[in-house]
Amino acid sequence: MAAPSPAVLAAFEKAKGFMPLHEGLALYDAAVEAGALGLPLLEVGTYCGRSAVLLADAARQTGVTALTLDHHRGSEEQQPGWEYHDPETVDPELGVMDTLPTFRRTLYQAGLEEHVVALVGRSPQVAAFWNAPLGLVFIDGGHTDEHANADYEGWAPHVAEGGLLLIHDVFPDPKDEFTGQAPYRVYLRALESGAFTEISVTDSLRVLRRTGAEIK
Numbered sequence: 001m002a003a004p005s006p007a008v009l010a011a012f013e014k015a016k017g018f019m020p021l022h023e024g025l026a027l028y029d030a031a032v033e034a035g036a037l038g039l040p041l042l043e044v045g046t047y048c049g050r051s052a053v054l055l056a057d058a059a060r061q062t063g064v065t066a067l068t069l070d071h072h073r074g075s076e077e078q079q080p081g082w083e084y085h086d087p088e089t090v091d092p093e094l095g096v097m098d099t100l101p102t103f104r105r106t107l108y109q110a111g112l113e114e115h116v117v118a119l120v121g122r123s124p125q126v127a128a129f130w131n132a133p134l135g136l137v138f139i140d141g142g143h144t145d146e147h148a149n150a151d152y153e154g155w156a157p158h159v160a161e162g163g164l165l166l167i168h169d170v171f172p173d174p175k176d177e178f179t180g181q182a183p184y185r186v187y188l189r190a191l192e193s194g195a196f197t198e199i200s201v202t203d204s205l206r207v208l209r210r211t212g213a214e215i216k
Helices: 004-012 021-035 050-062 099-112 123-127 145-158 174-192
Strands: 041-044 066-070 116-122 132-139 158-167 196-202 203-208
Touching: 004 021, 004 050, 004 099, 004 158, 021 041, 021 132, 021 158, 021 203, 041 050, 041 145, 041 174, 050 066, 050 099, 050 116, 066 099, 099 116, 099 132, 123 145, 132 145, 145 158, 145 174, 158 174, 174 196, 174 203
Parallel strands: 041 066, 041 132, 066 116, 132 158
Antiparallel strands: 158 203, 196 203
């Protein structure tokens, strides 16, 4: 199993974000495997760059580029008054969330800026004009059915044959309706399409391989 260096792990753990270490290690291992295809690695949902640190280092190790996509205004559960809101991510002049400066600081401090292309925008808008294959797509964006399905529909078709689709925050228990049921339904949709085969489960992280042509 591929593992990041102690310095990269330290940068990951220092960064703002919600991914636990054991899921991060599974993400890294999958990213190194996918990087061997020689295609870019895409993350949908950047926040402050915690998981992007791992993708960037995997990209560096395999000679590809990591792409990370976010509008940087925060998802539903990160807005003021919600459980995952962090006041430090609010632009003091505009009064709205802006995680882009923190993300850039995270990558700079980790020494990984040159291995990442930051796509700033909304997932459906960028997906609408994207036309290149990807070695890995990591869906970790909004947790509503609308957003999770849009991420899947926009990006899963671009996973190359043999490439990997990763879905985070997959919680089968209905009590996790707000945080993980939409990703869970997208995960089921991917399996039921026949285009993807599950290869690993690490708590809420699912890793699927593209093994079929049709995306439903």
